[in-house]
Amino acid sequence: MDMEDFSSFLLGVVIIAGLFLLLREFWCWFWKINEIKDLTIANGKKFDKMNQTLSDILDSNVEISNRTSGLIKSKCKKCAGSISVNDKYCQYCGEEVNQ
8 A cells, every 4th residue: 555545544534524523513413412401411510419419308307307397106017117196098198097
């Protein structure tokens, strides 16, 4: 393989790579793939924040209810979760409570 064949091959590879990148960018723009990706990432961050907020609220409610109410009557027979006087079903496993 002489130098002229090698330079032609290298030029062909560069042109094909350039065309691939240009066409890829066009199709991503045409099908709005970049926007969909950005929106998906933004929604994921919002859901993570919402999940953390709800988790914090739930944790604070559990702490408050455990401190202020002495209504815990017994434990669930199936999962050993706490059952209050007014519960008809276990809130952890869904088992019916016989009180």
